[in-house]
Amino acid sequence: MSSDQQISMNKIKISLDAMGGDHGVESVIPGAALALKKKPDIEFLLFGNEISIYRELEKFPDLKKKSIIHHTPHAISATDKPSDALRKGKNSSMRLAIDSVANGQASSVVSGGNTGALMAMAKIVLKVLPGIQRPAIASVIPSEKGRSVMLDLGANISCDSENLAQFAILGSVFARAVMKIERPTVGLLNVGSEQMKGNDVLRAADALLRSVSIPGDYQGFIEGDDITRGTVDVIVTDGFTGNIALKTAEGVGHFFKSIISEEFKRSFFSKIGYLINKCVFTRIKNRMDPREYNGGLFLGLKGICVKSHGGADAYAFSRAILVAANMVEQGFNDTVVREIEGFAEAEASLGISADGVV
Amino acid sequence: MSSDQQISMNKIKISLDAMGGDHGVESVIPGAALALKKKPDIEFLLFGNEISIYRELEKFPDLKKKSIIHHTPHAISATDKPSDALRKGKNSSMRLAIDSVANGQASSVVSGGNTGALMAMAKIVLKVLPGIQRPAIASVIPSEKGRSVMLDLGANISCDSENLAQFAILGSVFARAVMKIERPTVGLLNVGSEQMKGNDVLRAADALLRSVSIPGDYQGFIEGDDITRGTVDVIVTDGFTGNIALKTAEGVGHFFKSIISEEFKRSFFSKIGYLINKCVFTRIKNRMDPREYNGGLFLGLKGICVKSHGGADAYAFSRAILVAANMVEQGFNDTVVREIEGFAEAEASLGISADGVV
Numbered sequence: 001m002s003s004d005q006q007i008s009m010n011k012i013k014i015s016l017d018a019m020g021g022d023h024g025v026e027s028v029i030p031g032a033a034l035a036l037k038k039k040p041d042i043e044f045l046l047f048g049n050e051i052s053i054y055r056e057l058e059k060f061p062d063l064k065k066k067s068i069i070h071h072t073p074h075a076i077s078a079t080d081k082p083s084d085a086l087r088k089g090k091n092s093s094m095r096l097a098i099d100s101v102a103n104g105q106a107s108s109v110v111s112g113g114n115t116g117a118l119m120a121m122a123k124i125v126l127k128v129l130p131g132i133q134r135p136a137i138a139s140v141i142p143s144e145k146g147r148s149v150m151l152d153l154g155a156n157i158s159c160d161s162e163n164l165a166q167f168a169i170l171g172s173v174f175a176r177a178v179m180k181i182e183r184p185t186v187g188l189l190n191v192g193s194e195q196m197k198g199n200d201v202l203r204a205a206d207a208l209l210r211s212v213s214i215p216g217d218y219q220g221f222i223e224g225d226d227i228t229r230g231t232v233d234v235i236v237t238d239g240f241t242g243n244i245a246l247k248t249a250e251g252v253g254h255f256f257k258s259i260i261s262e263e264f265k266r267s268f269f270s271k272i273g274y275l276i277n278k279c280v281f282t283r284i285k286n287r288m289d290p291r292e293y294n295g296g297l298f299l300g301l302k303g304i305c306v307k308s309h310g311g312a313d314a315y316a317f318s319r320a321i322l323v324a325a326n327m328v329e330q331g332f333n334d335t336v337v338r339e340i341e342g343f344a345e346a347e348a349s350l351g352i353s354a355d356g357v358v
Numbered sequence: 359m360s361s362d363q364q365i366s367m368n369k370i371k372i373s374l375d376a377m378g379g380d381h382g383v384e385s386v387i388p389g390a391a392l393a394l395k396k397k398p399d400i401e402f403l404l405f406g407n408e409i410s411i412y413r414e415l416e417k418f419p420d421l422k423k424k425s426i427i428h429h430t431p432h433a434i435s436a437t438d439k440p441s442d443a444l445r446k447g448k449n450s451s452m453r454l455a456i457d458s459v460a461n462g463q464a465s466s467v468v469s470g471g472n473t474g475a476l477m478a479m480a481k482i483v484l485k486v487l488p489g490i491q492r493p494a495i496a497s498v499i500p501s502e503k504g505r506s507v508m509l510d511l512g513a514n515i516s517c518d519s520e521n522l523a524q525f526a527i528l529g530s531v532f533a534r535a536v537m538k539i540e541r542p543t544v545g546l547l548n549v550g551s552e553q554m555k556g557n558d559v560l561r562a563a564d565a566l567l568r569s570v571s572i573p574g575d576y577q578g579f580i581e582g583d584d585i586t587r588g589t590v591d592v593i594v595t596d597g598f599t600g601n602i603a604l605k606t607a608e609g610v611g612h613f614f615k616s617i618i619s620e621e622f623k624r625s626f627f628s629k630i631g632y633l634i635n636k637c638v639f640t641r642i643k644n645r646m647d648p649r650e651y652n653g654g655l656f657l658g659l660k661g662i663c664v665k666s667h668g669g670a671d672a673y674a675f676s677r678a679i680l681v682a683a684n685m686v687e688q689g690f691n692d693t694v695v696r697e698i699e700g701f702a703e704a705e706a707s708l709g710i711s712a713d714g715v716v
Contacts (some may be wrong), residue, residue: 258502283621
């Protein structure tokens with residue numbers, strides 16, 4: 001095998017929905033350029049209005065060489081309902097970018113567009129991986145000990161114990177492959193750590209995860225404050241609870257920032273005080289920077305699909321691209337299929353049915 | 359009626375579990391002294407070890423004059439199971455303090471002890487108010503706009519739509535009576551604000567609150583980040599979601615504080631920087647002071663019961679006492695009974711059954 005062929009085999013092809021997000025091509029294209037600097041073996045398929053894409057691409061000659069533009073006549077708007085997007089969005093940049101993963105042109109897709117539409121399209125076009133019951137939305141979140149991955153964040157309003165156990169596997173494989181945690185710890189979000197706490201679904205999921213091994217160390221129930229404490233590497237919950245916990249955390253973050261900024265703007269002296277400590281505040285801001293953790297990961301689909309935050313700037317968008325590239329490179333989906341298969345076999349050998357009952 | 363009788367009628371009798379919480383009498387007695395300074399018309403019944411109470415009471419002559427000590431041989435520990443506390447704790451300071459409310463010696467009880475035990479005992483001894491299906495735990499929380507009251511925070515793991523509607527009434531009456539908000543706004547915590555979001559229970563509760571009037575302005579669904587944004591005055595949710603949201607928020611608060619303190623301790627210069635801005639940080643700390651908002655309120659029982667945080671200091675404990683005093687003074691329970699009755703009548707006239715189905 002020649003060195004050229006070697007390079008070509010290692011290429012990671014990522015499709016980008018260039019029209020998605022609040023800033024469209026203005027964050028997508030510079031974001032791709034930033035990602036390319038970090039990981040020169042990426043090639044991009046750019047879906048969207050070719051004039052807009054081309055105009056922006058002109059500014060990044062290195063990226064231009066690694067990109068193919070696919071003109072698309074339509075774009076999904078932030079207010080489109082998922083059902084409408086599915087029906088009417090067949091020629092949209094989002095849909096065609098997802099299609100390119102389904103037909104093997106690319107290995108992953110990144111979009112900053114309408115979450116509901118993206119999830120609905122990805123689920124229908126890419127389909128779930130063998131053995132997976134329900135795909136889940138995961139996100140990497142900062143914690144006192146570093147970072148953790150949390151799922152589901154809203155794909156499934158209600159879940160059974162088997163769904164939760166599968167999320168534990170998806171999260172563990174992600175923590176191992178992408179976050180490089182050899183033996184990730186896993187916790188199930190509940191209202192107390194004792195085994196009798198919570199509802200029937202949680203207790204059944206707890207029993208299931210205690211009896212069948214997963215690619216992480218299951219530690220039992222954790223509570224809301226364990227999320228940012230970093231008690232475990234993988235936080236498992238249903239999409240209802242996960243969505244509310246994540247948004248509550250975002251709200252508290254916003255509250256803290258607004259109080260700090262208000263108090264430091266209150267007087268001439270406090271403004272001076274802020275300037276004196278500016279480098280400390282910059283360090284604090286960097287540690288909490290949500291851009292570092294940009295990317296809602298749709299796990300459990302045949303193809304990698306990453307949702308960038310709608311308001312993402314170029315840097316944040318580049319982080320979402322790099323997560324997608326990492327997942328492809330580490331063979332995330334192959335590992336998931338293997339682990340889900342092993343789990344199902346172990347369940348069967350223990351005489352546990354799919355709903356977790358022995 | 360003589361002026362003396364007038365004063366005596368206005369007296370608020372509060373029973374304190376002097377042995378509850380991490381600091382026992384050392385926070386309860388000074389806390390009572392502080393509360394008395396703010397509200398001189400309170401009289402206290404102090405339940406616990408009389409020697410410990412007496413020793414501490416000696417330091418506060420004004421409080422001593424307004425207090426009656428009830429010696430109790432036992433105390434409930436933080437690790438006692440609610441079921442054990444119910445069975446074996448009949449002579450405990452917590453139980454006898456609650457009994458004193460049930461038999462009319464006092465109008466309210468404040469304890470910093472074991473939450474599960476307090477809830478179980480209060481429910482069994484005090485019993486629920488007429489028309490109330492389930493009591494709830496509420497708490498006042500700080501927000502960007504001031505403060506809100508949120509319930510349920512853990513008394514009921516699962517709730518039906520009627521339970522949630524009753525919580526909306528309990529919370530609205532509290533916001534009006536204690537927080538002095540004439541027409542409180544009310545929101546139902548969900549994963550999106552559109553009416554089709556969430557699960558069947560939430561959609562039924564939403565429909566119910568839209569069709570029958572409550573003592574607040576029902577605004578529909580709110581999301582996790584609306585909690586600290588102060589979008590509504592009363593946040594209604596089930597005990598599972600409420601507990602996880604509250605603990606998540608506490609965790610994020612802890613995370614922020616630890617990052618700020620770490621970064622300002624990092625170097626000699628940042629330490630100096632902190633000293634320069636000390637008064638700004640003190641103002642920030644005061645605005646977020648959890649002691650101001652101390653008190654888990656057990657709403658819906660025949661008698662006011664306030665749970666102080668286990669780690670509360672004297673100031674925090676005094677805040678919990680003042681909330682209890684306020685609820686008594688404002689006739690909280692009488693208003694609740696009236697409102698619940700009115701709601702049930704309105705439901706009946708609309709042909710809505712107790713499970714919210716028309």
